[in-house]
Structures are given as C-alpha cells and as structure tokens.
Amino acid sequence: xxxxxxxxxxxxxxxxxxxxxxxxxxxxxxxxxxxxxxxxxxxxxxxxxxxxxxxxxxxxxxxxxxxxxxxxxxxxxxxxxxxxxxxxxxxxxxxxxxxxxxxxxxxxxxxxxxxxxxxxxxxxxxxxxxxxxxxxxxxxxxxxxxxxxxxxxxxxxxxxxxxxxxxxxxxxxxxxxxxxxxxxxxxxxxxxxxxxxxxxxxxxxxxxxxxxxxxxxxxxxxxxxxxxxxxxxxxxxxxxxxxxxxxxxxxxxxxxxxxxxxxxxxxxxxxxxxxxxxxxxxxxxxxxxxxx
Amino acid sequence: xxxxxxxxxxxxxxxxxxxxxxxxxxxxxxxxxxxxxxxxxxxxxxxxxxxxxxxxxxxxxxxxxxxxxxxxxxxxxxxxxxxxxxxxxxxxxxxxxxxxxxxxxxxxxxxxxxxxxxxxxxxxxxxxxxxxxxxxxxxxxxxxxxxxxxxxxxxxxxxxxxxxxxxxxxxxxxxxxxxxxxxxxxxxxxxxxxxxxxxxxxxxxxxxxxxxxxxxxxxxxxxxxxxxxxxxxxxxxxxxxxxxxxxxxxxxxxxxxx
Amino acid sequence: xxxxxxxxxxxxxxxxxxxxxxxxxxxxxxxxxxxxxxxxxxxxxxxxxxxxxxxxxxxxxxxxxxxxxxxxxxxxxxxxxxxxxxxxxxxxxxxxxxxxxxxxxxxxxxxxxxxxxxxxxxxxxxxxxxxxxxxxxxxxxxxxxxxxxxxxxxxxxxxxxxxxxxxxxxxxxxxxxxxxxxxxxxxxxxxxxxxxxxxxxxxxxxxxxxxxxxxxxxxxxxxxxxxxxxxxxxxxxxxxxxxxxxxxxxxxxxxxxxxxxxxxxxxxxxxxxxxxxxxxxxxxxxxxxxxxxxxxxxxxxxxxxxxxxxxxxxxxxxxxxxx
Ligand SMILES: Nc1ncnc2c1ncn2[C@@H]1O[C@H](COP(=O)(O)OP(=O)(O)OP(=O)(O)O)[C@@H](O)[C@H]1O
Ligand SMILES: [Mg+2]
Numbered sequence: 001x002x003x004x005x006x007x008x009x010x011x012x013x014x015x016x017x018x019x020x021x022x023x024x025x026x027x028x029x030x031x032x033x034x035x036x037x038x039x040x041x042x043x044x045x046x047x048x049x050x051x052x053x054x055x056x057x058x059x060x061x062x063x064x065x066x067x068x069x070x071x072x073x074x075x076x077x078x079x080x081x082x083x084x085x086x087x088x089x090x091x092x093x094x095x096x097x098x099x100x101x102x103x104x105x106x107x108x109x110x111x112x113x114x115x116x117x118x119x120x121x122x123x124x125x126x127x128x129x130x131x132x133x134x135x136x137x138x139x140x141x142x143x144x145x146x147x148x149x150x151x152x153x154x155x156x157x158x159x160x161x162x163x164x165x166x167x168x169x170x171x172x173x174x175x176x177x178x179x180x181x182x183x184x185x186x187x188x189x190x191x192x193x194x195x196x197x198x199x200x201x202x203x204x205x206x207x208x209x210x211x212x213x214x215x216x217x218x219x220x221x222x223x224x225x226x227x228x229x230x231x232x233x234x235x236x237x238x239x240x241x242x243x244x245x246x247x248x249x250x251x252x253x254x255x256x257x258x259x260x261x262x263x264x265x266x267x268x269x270x271x272x273x274x275x276x277x278x279x280x281x282x283x284x285x286x287x288x289x290x291x292x
Numbered sequence: 293x294x295x296x297x298x299x300x301x302x303x304x305x306x307x308x309x310x311x312x313x314x315x316x317x318x319x320x321x322x323x324x325x326x327x328x329x330x331x332x333x334x335x336x337x338x339x340x341x342x343x344x345x346x347x348x349x350x351x352x353x354x355x356x357x358x359x360x361x362x363x364x365x366x367x368x369x370x371x372x373x374x375x376x377x378x379x380x381x382x383x384x385x386x387x388x389x390x391x392x393x394x395x396x397x398x399x400x401x402x403x404x405x406x407x408x409x410x411x412x413x414x415x416x417x418x419x420x421x422x423x424x425x426x427x428x429x430x431x432x433x434x435x436x437x438x439x440x441x442x443x444x445x446x447x448x449x450x451x452x453x454x455x456x457x458x459x460x461x462x463x464x465x466x467x468x469x470x471x472x473x474x475x476x477x478x479x480x481x482x483x484x485x486x487x488x489x490x491x492x493x494x495x496x497x498x499x500x501x502x503x504x505x506x507x508x509x510x511x512x513x514x515x516x517x518x519x520x521x522x523x524x525x526x527x528x529x530x531x532x533x534x535x536x537x538x539x540x541x542x543x544x545x546x547x548x549x550x
Numbered sequence: 551x552x553x554x555x556x557x558x559x560x561x562x563x564x565x566x567x568x569x570x571x572x573x574x575x576x577x578x579x580x581x582x583x584x585x586x587x588x589x590x591x592x593x594x595x596x597x598x599x600x601x602x603x604x605x606x607x608x609x610x611x612x613x614x615x616x617x618x619x620x621x622x623x624x625x626x627x628x629x630x631x632x633x634x635x636x637x638x639x640x641x642x643x644x645x646x647x648x649x650x651x652x653x654x655x656x657x658x659x660x661x662x663x664x665x666x667x668x669x670x671x672x673x674x675x676x677x678x679x680x681x682x683x684x685x686x687x688x689x690x691x692x693x694x695x696x697x698x699x700x701x702x703x704x705x706x707x708x709x710x711x712x713x714x715x716x717x718x719x720x721x722x723x724x725x726x727x728x729x730x731x732x733x734x735x736x737x738x739x740x741x742x743x744x745x746x747x748x749x750x751x752x753x754x755x756x757x758x759x760x761x762x763x764x765x766x767x768x769x770x771x772x773x774x775x776x777x778x779x780x781x782x783x784x785x786x787x788x789x790x791x792x793x794x795x796x797x798x799x800x801x802x803x804x805x806x807x808x809x810x811x812x813x814x815x816x817x818x819x820x821x822x823x824x825x826x827x828x829x830x831x832x833x834x835x836x837x838x839x840x841x842x843x844x845x846x847x848x849x850x851x852x853x854x855x856x857x858x859x860x861x862x863x864x865x866x867x868x869x870x871x872x873x
Contacts, residue, residue, distance in 0.1 A: 036658055084838050091845035093657070094604060098798045101791060102837030109831025224665075224787075231662040266673040269666035276663050277651040292335075292344065292377055292742050344742060365745035375746055383739030385803065386732070394736045398748035400729050404757050407728035408721045414728055421729070461747060 003135035008257040009250065010133070014142045014211070016249020017149035018044075021204035022226025023233065023241035024156060025197035030236050031173040032193035035085055035096045039104035041223020042111075043201025045216065047073045048209040049111055052120045062123065070202045076107070077198025078191050086190065104219065111216035122209040141210045148207045152200060153242050159196075160238065169193050225268075232272050234285020243284065248272075293356060295320040295465060295496050296341075301350035303336055303520075310336040312520040314350070318465070318498060318513075323491045325499045325507045328517030334500040335378055337517075338467050341498070342375050343368035355464065370398055374463035376454040378470045378500075384443040388434065391442050391453060392425035395460025399424065425460055431493075432456040432486060448479045455486065459495075466490060467498045472506050484510050508532065553727065556806050557719055564712045568705060578704035580820055582776065585711040586769055587812035589718045591796040593765035595808035596722055598797055600731065601758045602738030603653060604661045607668025608793050611763035613675060613785030614641045615770030620691045620780055621681055630694050634771040638764055645763035646756065653755040668790045675782040687781025694775045707776050714772060715809075718765055722805045725761075734758055735803070799840060801847025810849040 022040055029037045051069035054060050060068065084103050088096060125144050130137040160166040169189045171179040180186050204222075205214065212218075225248060233244025251271055256264035281287045294317035301314040310333040318324045326334050339345040341352060343365040352360035358371040374395075383391050400417045407414055429435055432452040437445060442453065451471055458466055471487070472480045480503060487510050491497050501507050507514065508528040516523040516537050524534045531537055571577050594608045618637035622628040628636070652663050675682050682688060694701045694710070701710050725731045737744040737751045744751050774780045792815060800811025818836065822829045844851035 030658075036661075084842065088842045088845055091841070092802075094598075094794070094798050094802065095841050095845045097661075098795055099838050099841045101795065102834050102839075102841060104834070106831055106834025106838060109828070109834050112830055113827050224669075228662060228666070231659060235658050260677075262677045263673060266670045266677075269670050273651075273663055273666050273670075276655055276659055280655050280659060282659070292339065292379065292381060342746060344745075364750070365742065366748050366750045369746055369748035377743065381740040381743035381746075383736045383743065385739045386735050390732055390735070394732050394744070394747050394749070397729060397733060402729055404725065404730045404761060407725050407730045408761075410724045410728075414724075417729065418727075457743075457747065 004257065005254075006134060007136040008253045010136055010138050010142065011257075012250035012253030013246060014145050014208075014249070015253060016246035017145050018204050018208045018212075018222065018245075019225045019229045019249050020242040020245025021149055021152060021200045022222055023229035023245040024153065024238055025200045026226055026230040027233075027236060027238040027241040028156070028169075028193055028200075029197045030230075031238070032169050033081075033085065033173075033190055034093070035100065036093075036227070037080075037194075037197065038097060038100040038223060038227075039080060039107060039219075040197065040201060040226055041219030041221070042104045042107040043073050043077060043198045043219070044205035044208075044222050045111060045214060045219035046076055046107060046198075047202025047205035048122065048214040048218070049115055049120065049205075049216070051206055052122055052209075052214070053115060066206055069206065070199060073198045073202035073205075074195045075198075077194040077196075077201075080198075081190050081194035085194070086187070104223065108216055108219065115216060117216060119213050119215045120209075121213045122206065124210045139211065141207075145207045145211070148203065152203055153239075156196070156200070156238065165189070165192060228269070228272055231282055232275060234282030237282075237284050237286075240282060240284030244282070247283075293320075294318060295355060296498070297351075297353040298341075299351045299353075301337070301340065301352065302348045303333075303340060303345060304348060310520050311340070311347070314517070314520065314522055316515050316522065316525060318496060320464075320496050321491070321494065322512035323487060323497045323499060323510050325501060325511040325514045326517060327501065327504070327507055327514060328523075332517040333520040334517060335469055336520075338375060338469050338498075338500065341368075341467060342373060369461060369463075372462075372464035373467065374458040374461040374465075375467035376451075376458055376469055376471060378473070380447075380450055380454065382442050382450055382454065386442055388429070388437045388440050388442055388445070388453060389422070389425055392428050392457050392460050393421045395428065395457040396421040396424050398461060425456075428456045428460040431459060431489065433482070448475050451475065451479075451483070452486065455490075459490065463495060465496045465498060467500075469500045470502060471499070472501055472503045480506060554720070554723065557716065557723065560719065560806075560809070561716055564716070568708060573705075576817070576820070578708045580816060582704065582707050582711050584813050584816035585708075585715045586773055586776075587793075587796060587816050588715050588809045589711075589769045590766055590793050591800070591808040591812040592715075592718050592722050592805055593762040593769070594793050595797045595800075595802070595805060596725065596734070596765075597758050597762040598794065599802035599804065599808065600726060600738060601734040601755060603755060603759065604657075604794070605664040605759075605762075606661050606787065606790050606794060607664035607666070607671075608762070608766055609785045609787065609790040610668040610671040611641050611645060611766040612770040612773070612789070613671060613782070614644060615767030616774040616780050616785065617675060617682055617688070617770075618767075619771040620688050620774040623692055623775075624688060624690050625681070630692055630775055634768070637771050638767050641763050641767035642760055645760045649756040649759040650752070653752070653759060665787060665790070668787050672782055672786050675785060682782070685782060687779055689779040691774050691778045691780070693778065694772075701775075711772065711776070714768075719805055719809065721765075726805065730754070730757070738803075795837065799837075799848055801850025801853075804847070804850050804853075807847050807849035811847070814848065 022044060025040050029035055047069050050072045051065050054065035054068055055062050080103055084099055088099055124141045126140045128139060130139060160170060168184045171184055172186050172189045176186060229245035229248045230241040232248060233240030248268055252264045252268045255267035296318040299315045301311055303311045328334055340347045343360060343363050347361055354360055354371050360368055400421055402414055402417055429438060432455055434452055434456055437449060472483045475483060484506055487497055511528050514528055514531045515525045518540055523540060524531060524537050567577050590612060597603050597605055615637040618640050619633040622633035622636055623630050648667060655663050676685050701707055733749045733754045736749060737754055741751055796811035796815045797808050799814060801807030822832055825832055840848060
C-alpha cells in the first residue's frame with residue numbers, strides 16, 4: 001500500500017510539474033496584462049510538435065531541434081501579443097478571452113494542417129531504464145521533468161525579484177500609467193512577458209512529451225489544467241500557481257490510483273470547487289474586499 | 293426621539309482602527325454633517341450604517357426599532373436608509389432613466405416570473421416607476437438628461453444622478469459621501485441648494501464633506517471625527533469656535549471659509 | 551409595440567425562409583441547429599451579458615435536460631413531455647443548489663468554477679455508462695408530438711424550434727425591460743449600489759442562473775428528441791465555450807446580438823468546410839479578427855455603426871436643406 005502511494009506521489013509530482021509550468025505561464029501573462037491566455041496550452045503543444053517536426057526523419061539532431069523549437073514557440077508568443085492582444089487594448093475581459101480562444105483554435109488549426117491528427121513522441125533524454133525507489137519505479141525522464149521544472153521555477157522567481165526587467169514587468173502589472181511615467185517601455189515588457197510564458201510552455205512540452213506523447217490538440221487539456229492550477233493557487237500569484245500545479249497533479253494521481261481513473265479529472269475539479277467555496281480567491285490569493 | 297442612534301461603534305482593519313468607540317445621535321429632519329481629515333473613518337462609518345461592513349462592536353439603531361447591525365445592505369435599504377458613494381457607483385451600463393428606476397425597486401413588487409410573461413400588472417408598475425423616477429430626476433434638475441446613457445455624462449451630473457437614484461428609494465435617512473467633491477463653484481452652490489431642498493422635503497440628511505464652506509452653511513449639526521473617534525459635536529457655530537477642533541484639525545480653514 | 555419590432559421582423563423572416571428555399575439543407579437542417587443555438591445563447595446572455603456573471607459551464611444544463619429526457623423515455627418508457635418536465639425539475643434543483651456557492655465567486659474564479667462544474671457533469675455523463683450509455687451515447691429517443699401532431703420531419707422541427715426561439719427571445723426581452731431585468735443590469739454595473747437600492751443581489755443572481763439553466767435544459771430536451779441520438783460530446787466544455795463565444799461575438803447585453811452570434815457561429819463552420827484542411831485555422835483567425843476589430847461584438851458594433859452613419863446622413867441632409 002505504501003509503495004503504491006509512493007508511486008502515485010511520484011507520478012503526481014511529474015504531472016504536477018507540467019501543470020505548474022503552464023500555470024506559471026498563465027500567471028505571468030495575467031500579471032503583466034490582465035489577460036487570461038487560453039492559448040497557453042497551445043504553447044506546450046507547439047514546443048513539442050515543432051521539436052518533433054524538426055528532428056523527424058533525417059532532420060536536425062535533437063540538441064539543435066529542441067532549442068530551435070523553444071525559439072519558434074517564443075516567436076509565436078511574441079506574435080500573439082503583438083498582433084492579437086496589443087491591438088485589442090482596452091477591450092473587456094471576456095473579449096480578450098475570446099481573442100485568446102480564437103488564437104488557440106488558430107494555432108491548433110496550423111498544427112493540424114502541418115502535422116495532421118497523428119500522435120507523436122519525442123525520444124527520452126537519457127534512456128528508459130527504470131529507477132527503483134522501494135517498490136515504486138521512476139523513468140529517468142520523470143527526473144528530467146521534475147528537475148527541469150524546478151530549475152525553471154527558480155529561474156522565473158529570480159527573474160522577477162532580482163532583474164530590472166522582471167521588476168519592470170511587475171511594475172506594469174501594478175500600474176501601467178505609472179510604469180510608463182517612470183520610463184518603463186511597457187510595450188517591450190509585454191512582449192517579454194508573453195515570450196517568457198511561451199518559453200515556459202515550450203519547455204513543459206519538450207520535457208513531458210517523451211512520457212505523455214503529443215498531438216495537435218494536446219494543448220487543450222493542458223491549458224485547462226494549467227488554468228485550474230493557477231486558480232487553485234490564487235490567480236496572479238506566480239508561486240501560488242506553481243503550488244497549485246503540483247497539488248492538482250498529486251490530487252489527480254491519487255484519485256486515479258485510489259478511487260477511479262475515469263473520475264480523476266472530476267475529483268480534481270470537485271476539490272478545486274470546494275477550495276473556491278471556502279477560499280474564494282484560491283489557496284494563496286489575497287482576498288480583495290471591494291472598497292467603496 | 294432620534295432617528296439614528298449610534299453607540300460604542302468600533303471597526304478596525306488589521307492593525308488600523310478606522311472607527312473607535314463612536315457614539316452620536318441624529319435627530320429627525322436635520323442636515324447632520326460628519327467631518328474629519330482624510331482617513332478619519334467617515335466612509336467606514338457610512339459603510340457600517342448601510343450594512344456593507346459589519347462593525348466589530350457597538351450598535352446602530354434606526355427609528356427606534358430597526359437594528360442595522362447584522363442586516364444585509366438591501367435589508368438596510370428596506371428600513372429606509374439610502375446613500376451615495378464617494379467613488380461613483382453608477383450603473384454605467386444603463387440609461388439615466390433606468391438608473392433612477394432601479395431606485396424604485398423597493399416600491400414595486402413584481403418578480404421574474406410575471407416579468408417574463410409580461411402580465412398586465414407589469415405595465416402598470418413600469419408606468420409608476422417611470423413617473424417616480426422622473427420626479428426624482430426633476431428634484432435634482434436632471435430632466436434634460438433623461439434619455440441619455442449614464443456612461444456619457446460629465447462627473448458633476450453623475451454626482452447628482454446618484455442622489456436622484458437614492459431619492460427614488462424614498463428613504464427616511466439619506467447618507468451622502470462627499471457630494472461636492474470635484475465640483476466647481478456653481479455646481480457646489482447648486483448642490484447646497486439641493487441638499488437643503490431634500491432636507492426640507494422631510495428626509496434627514498447625513499453628510500460627509502470636505503468643503504467646509506458648504507458644511508457650515510448647510511448643516512444643522514456637525515460631528516467632528518479624528519482618528520475614528522468623536523472630537524466634538526454641535527452646531528456649526530459651536531464647532532467653528534471649539535478650541536480643540538481649531539487646534540486639531542480645522543485651524544485657519546474655517547475662518548477662511550466663512 | 552415598438553418594443554417588439556425586432557421580434558416581429560425575426561418571426562417574419564423565419565416564416566418565409568422555408569417557402570423561399572423549400573427543402574434547403576441550410577434552412578431545415580443547419581437552420582434548426584442555429585435556432586437551437588440561438589435559444590441557448592439568449593439564455594446565457596441573460597446571465598452573462600446582462601447580469602455580468604460569466605459561465606463557462608452552460609452546456610452542463612443543456613446536457614442535464616437532454617439526458618434526463620433521453621434516459622426516462624428510452625429506459626423507463628416515460629412520456630416525452632413528462633420526461634421533459636422531470637428534466638426541468640432536475641435542472642432547477644441542481645442549478646439552485648450550486649448557484650449560491652458558485653455565484654459568490656467573481657471574475658476569473660467564477661469562470662473557473664463554472665468551467666469545472668461543466669466538466670464534472672460531462673464526466674458523469676461519460677462515466678455513468680449503465681444509465682447514460684457512456685461515450686457511445688444513447689439512441690432510439692422517440693420524437694415529440696404536440697396534440698397528435700408528430701414533429702417528425704426536418705421542416706416540422708424547424709417550425710417547433712423556430713417557435714421556441716421566438717418564445718425565448720420574447721421572454722428575454724420582457725425580462726430585460728422590467729424591474730427584475732433592471733436589477734440584473736444594476737448588479738452588473740455595481741453590486742454595492744444595487745444592494746443599496748434594495749436589490750437582494752444574491753437572490754437576483756440565483757434567479758437568473760436558475761432561469762438560464764432551465765431554458766438550456768428545455769433546449770437540451772428538444773435537442774435529444776430531435777436528434778433521437780445523443781452522446782456526451784455534444785455537452786462538453788468546448789460547447790460551453792462556443793456558447794460564450796456566440797454571446798460575445800454578437801455583443802454582450804443584446805438579445806438580438808446573441809441570436810446573431812449564434813447564427814454566425816453555426817453557419818460559419820458550414821461555409822468554411824470548402825477550405826478543408828484550412829478550416830480550423832481560418833475559423834480561429836476569423837474569430838480573433840472579429841473580436842479585435844469589433845470588441846463590443848458584431849451585432850452591437852454594426853448597429854452603432856449604422857446609427858452613426860444614419861445620423862451623419864441626416865445631419866448632412868439638414869445642412870444642404872439649410873443652404
Ligand atoms: N476595506 C478596508 N480595508 C482596509 N482598510 C480600510 C478599509 N476601508 C477603510 N480602511 C482604512 O480605514 C481608515 C479610514 O478610512 P475611511 O475611508 O473611512 O476614511 P475617510 O474619513 O472616508 O477618508 P476620506 O476623507 O479620504 O474619504 C483608513 O486608514 C483606511 O485606509
Ligand atoms: Mg471617505
């Protein structure tokens with residue numbers, strides 16, 4: 001029983017680490033521009049799919065195709081900001097939501113056109129020899145996902161707390177006009193925020209695809225889970241989003257193992273709803289009482 | 293018998309005590325002003341009087357029997373208290389007339405069901421509401437804006453529109469939070485007349501305002517708050533000559549204003 | 551009577567279309583779907599456009615209505631009308647029970663909670679195989695008949711759905727233009743101010759949530775009897791999002807806008823089929839472009855554009871007359 005639970009926990013953390021990266025992407029874009037980017041999951045798909053496409057057949061070696069795929073996805077993120085989000089400034093929240101939904105459908109359409117409906121995989125980074133921990137097993141790729149996600153989260157944390165650009169993005173999120181007045185190039189900061197989000201998505205995609213495979217519509221579910229995780233942690237709180245991601249991954253894995261795999265998503269959402277009923281601003285979100 | 297009795301009222305936010313052990317009585321039929329420097333707790337007091345915040349301690353009694361504490365704002369409104377807001381809380385998605393017709397909510401009865409089927413009584417009620425709203429708009433000299441969208445109006449007009457909307461509720465007590473803030477001199481003068489008109493029509497007015505000229509001219513009694521507690525209370529003349537008030541807060545401002 | 555001019559116009563158009571284009575696929579097949587979508591969009595617009603409470607889970611109530619009716623008629627031999635009533639009752643109960651905790655949430659949290667609710671109900675439809683038939687769906691659902699008049703052809707369904715749509719639009723217009731409707735719009739504008747006007751905002755939100763759910767449930771019941779086969783795919787969160795898109799695309803807080811958005815979003819994919827592999831991509835691009843250039847929605851945007859153009863024409867005419 002204990003071994004089983006350990007196994008569920010290990011799986012849960014791996015899945016959770018992916019959710020955490022997607023959720024972090026949501027939180028960064030939301031913080032910078034007040035937009036809930038429903039195309040976040042498509043970044044994950046784009047990263048994985050373009051890496052696979054570039055190294056397919058006699059294509060590029062994997063150590064070249066991976067960074068290129070990340071660059072392509074960052075490009076997509078920047079284009080999204082520049083040509084879809086920026087022109088709609090001042091539009092209502094739901095309008096921007098529909099724009100990002102349009103963008104996600106568009107990206108899915110592009111992927112469908114380029115790569116069809118097949119399912120693809122990336123090779124494991126360092127073999128598929130299982131590692132045993134007690135009676136639980138773990139693939140080396142699981143370690144890549146956990147370690148990679150941990151490094152990325154630390155990196156993002158450092159970026160926002162110790163670099164001028166990071167602090168400038170936070171300033172834009174607090175007060176755009178004030179940020180502009182003190183000479184911050186707000187447009188540039190937005191591009192960086194979207195690029196960073198896309199980067200995180202692509203990394204998540206590349207890290208996890210050897211285990212989970214990918215297809216043109218793989219981004220939908222991941223985007224959904226990322227959004228849930230960000231809400232669970234408290235929207236707009238980046239580290240809350242990370243915690244929410246890990247927690248959601250754990251809940252799903254335990255629910256699938258101990259209760260029913262068919263209902264694992266439902267159980268995840270039920271717990272999310274219960275959390276919101278008791279903490280309407282998520283686990284680590286600040287309750288904002290309306291001042292009148 | 294006082295219309296409103298406040299006793300030992302206390303409210304703090306985290307470490308900040310916004311209102312501390314405050315007590316006062318508002319007699320019926322007066323313009324009663326509450327003044328105090330920024331952050332003195334005036335808006336917090338209004339928020340408790342209208343049921344938006346729940347006080348930590350103390351009691352608020354309205355018309356003898358009505359206990360305000362523990363009621364939802366819509367229940368407080370039903371007791372006969374209405375208010376305006378320091379930061380405009382207009383229904384910007386609606387027309388001027390509709391904004392004020394919302395104020396007639398408590399004077400009408402029909403629900404979702406009869407509305408959906410447009411039963412005959414709806415028509416009657418709509419006509420009445422429209423008429424009441426027009427009356428309230430007329431009191432505030434807003435007749436000419438009646439067909440416009442609230443979102444298209446200038447600030448000064450919106451300030452009066454909030455008052456019209458509150459009047460449509462037919463309150464016994466009207467709380468006004470800084471109605472003259474941001475108004476020019478002519479508009480302020482018009483506001484003073486409006487406040488007086490409202491009071492003369494039998495509605496007790498509780499006024500928060502920073503414009504001392506307006507306060508001293510329009511008020512029957514004045515309460516001075518400082519850091520959430522009562523510093524002084526009396527007629528405008530008494531307040532202007534109160535040594536503590538002059539030292540602590542008003543300084544030269546009163547004499548300047550008059 | 552001016553209040554209902556638009557409705558009258560809509561009725562006339564609906565009435566003459568089948569005569570102009572008899573046996574036309576776009577009228578009696580796609581058209582029926584478009585009308586169904588219009589019913590759903592109008593109901594969601596009451597909640598979202600007017601009361602300002604976003605819901606990404608509206609398909610759930612559509613699904614409850616459809617499945618209750620389908621299960622009761624096929625498995626338990628109920629009369630379809632009784633089954634529809636039961637579906638409405640169940641929807642009313644479920645929506646009432648969840649409305650209080652859910653509608654306390656705001657903004658993105660509300661969006662998430664309704665999205666979650668929709669997904670949970672969809673998962674139940676997929677997993678509850680003994681009852682729902684699971685992912686394979688449920689077939690053999692009898693059609694409806696009204697006073698002995700069996701609704702058993704495409705054209706008859708066109709009439710039935712058209713009448714339902716007009717009825718729902720009529721209800722929506724009535725509500726918006728009433729004390730309750732003003733209360734909804736007011737709480738959208740400012741919740742504290744609405745409370746201060748004596749509106750019990752919690753009750754008002756619950757009321758409109760349940761009402762929107764009931765209309766969706768009715769639509770679901772009609773849908774299942776029309777299709778005679780249903781599967782959980784028709785009630786997924788994709789469909790919820792599609793409904794939100796219809797409302798926003800047409801223009802929030804406009805009943806006709808919701809109808810318009812439903813029509814566009816139903817016919818657009820049909821027309822894009824000719825682009826084959828490019829279909830999805832083009833659809834996404836069109837959606838983005840429309841929202842970027844007409845952020846207040848197509849119908850509302852075009853309407854205000856037309857009004858401005860008219861008033862400019864009139865001003866110009868006056869000007870020349872003055873000369
Ligand atoms: N919702 C709240 N949360 C935290 N602190 C609050 C809240 N509302 C008021 N305060 C604090 O309570 C104190 C009193 O504020 P209040 O708004 O009542 O002052 P005021 O007298 O209306 O000031 P002003 O003249 O500027 O309007 C202030 O220190 C304010 O920061
Ligand atoms: Mg104040």
